[in-house]
Amino acid sequence: MAWHDVIQGGPALPALLGAELEPYPYISGYGLLRRMTQLGRLMGVELTALGIRNRVASDALIATQRPGAPKAGLLHALALRATRVGDYWSPEVWSPLRTGRMLEHHNLPLRDCSFCAAHGYHCALFQLPFIDRCPWHAAKLHTGCPQCGRTCWARFHPDLRLGRCECGYDAFEVRTASTNMWHFPAAEVDAWASRYLDWVAEERKSRLFVVPSPHTDWMPGYAALARQSLELEGMLVTAQPTAELEEFSDVGEDPPEGEFWGWSLLGGERPMTFVPLPATMHVKLTQATWDAVTAFPADTPTPFEFATLNGLDEGQTLQQNLVSRPEYLIAPHGFSSDQRTWLNLSAVDPTAAYFCGELLDRVISSLEVRDDGCSRSLQAARSHALDGIAGRRHVARALEAILVRAYTQGLETVLRSMMAAGNASKCQRWSLPTAEIVIANDVIRSVRVCWTPTRSAPSRRTVDTPASISPAMKTKTGSEASATRQRIRKRPTRRAGKMRQKK
Numbered sequence: 001m002a003w004h005d006v007i008q009g010g011p012a013l014p015a016l017l018g019a020e021l022e023p024y025p026y027i028s029g030y031g032l033l034r035r036m037t038q039l040g041r042l043m044g045v046e047l048t049a050l051g052i053r054n055r056v057a058s059d060a061l062i063a064t065q066r067p068g069a070p071k072a073g074l075l076h077a078l079a080l081r082a083t084r085v086g087d088y089w090s091p092e093v094w095s096p097l098r099t100g101r102m103l104e105h106h107n108l109p110l111r112d113c114s115f116c117a118a119h120g121y122h123c124a125l126f127q128l129p130f131i132d133r134c135p136w137h138a139a140k141l142h143t144g145c146p147q148c149g150r151t152c153w154a155r156f157h158p159d160l161r162l163g164r165c166e167c168g169y170d171a172f173e174v175r176t177a178s179t180n181m182w183h184f185p186a187a188e189v190d191a192w193a194s195r196y197l198d199w200v201a202e203e204r205k206s207r208l209f210v211v212p213s214p215h216t217d218w219m220p221g222y223a224a225l226a227r228q229s230l231e232l233e234g235m236l237v238t239a240q241p242t243a244e245l246e247e248f249s250d251v252g253e254d255p256p257e258g259e260f261w262g263w264s265l266l267g268g269e270r271p272m273t274f275v276p277l278p279a280t281m282h283v284k285l286t287q288a289t290w291d292a293v294t295a296f297p298a299d300t301p302t303p304f305e306f307a308t309l310n311g312l313d314e315g316q317t318l319q320q321n322l323v324s325r326p327e328y329l330i331a332p333h334g335f336s337s338d339q340r341t342w343l344n345l346s347a348v349d350p351t352a353a354y355f356c357g358e359l360l361d362r363v364i365s366s367l368e369v370r371d372d373g374c375s376r377s378l379q380a381a382r383s384h385a386l387d388g389i390a391g392r393r394h395v396a397r398a399l400e401a402i403l404v405r406a407y408t409q410g411l412e413t414v415l416r417s418m419m420a421a422g423n424a425s426k427c428q429r430w431s432l433p434t435a436e437i438v439i440a441n442d443v444i445r446s447v448r449v450c451w452t453p454t455r456s457a458p459s460r461r462t463v464d465t466p467a468s469i470s471p472a473m474k475t476k477t478g479s480e481a482s483a484t485r486q487r488i489r490k491r492p493t494r495r496a497g498k499m500r501q502k503k
């Protein structure tokens, strides 16, 4: 779609000074407001009429990039409701990954191109973290004030202008933005953006982004996954950020029915202590225990609390206790009759464990798995739905990788917190998972998991594997009963409601 078509249905003359559209293809709501507040020197009452009520607290990007009264008010005041101008104010439209509108709800500093800002121009595309340069000026986008270095937010200056820093710096140039507005490279922007939007629309059909929802630190993971696009290479993107990517897309057979039973317990409405996982997980978790323990010096003593809770020999070092039998913490009950291994979730990073459940739910909801009308528990419904999905092996491999990593860093935290009393988390590097699911023709083609460094570990929890616990191994209902023995923080249950509606 060309800009000419987007503005179809709008007024022949701009409703207000600064609201000119033709020279500024795909200008954001913030860009329009910046031009109007700068050129028209609007008063408070005029801004109210434009839908902007609270000038002190308002972030003009947030107000205009997501649906709501301010955005609707602005479109109405500018007589643009019949046009598609407002569709391009959300960064979501410019994203090659579908984020479930998370991008437009995320408050980010303003990202600006100095050449565009002289016109007051800003495009929602600039807010995407994988875009480093203005596509038409090739200038680096900046989030800090060029004069004082402060982070710029899309907030009003006390004189009610947008785009002016507290220190007084202002990239806006009245002559450039008015008399010389046609010097803006409108034709190039229109051609570039139309081509880009076509490509993005195609990508979005198959690419879904999943984040651990209570976390707000997912933006680096999103950026790293979105960068994985040939189309973007060499075009806009500069240096790669610190991120570890794993792709699961092997040719092979999908796992047999029931494989997801244990996985379906993760992140559910009732938090679990033990989950029964496929037997293949045993060796991976054993290795993870070994990795977590050998990360400490060989002469590290076994923390008293840890030894007591787990029935370990306090007189021996941690490595003596666990290197020879690293399965000790994972499967205190051995294998069950159907060859599943039991994982004690209390040592697992709860964010990542919950994320496994979110990944499953995203797969199920995006494929609209047909329901057979049977009434099932949340876990059983998840497990049943996954059994019918082609390409589910990629999901299974991704879950294994996420959980192993979650267990490794969770166990390390538990050990550090018992050893270093207080300053444990400072020594540990902590990573947050995000993921991309690629779906085409109702088949999962691949799952990409991204780990990015994050600030903090979740709150400390205790490893408790008292030998007296004996979860029922034989039946699925029995394993659910073991959930009553748990110490895991209560999780919100909103997902449960969503799943029930599907039945």
Ligand SMILES: [Zn+2]
Pocket (backbone or CB within 6 Å): 113, 114, 115, 116, 117, 134, 135, 136, 137, 138, 139
């Ligand atoms: Zn520019």
Ligand SMILES: [Zn+2]
Pocket (backbone or CB within 6 Å): 145, 146, 147, 148, 149, 150, 165, 166, 167, 168, 169
């Ligand atoms: Zn400044």
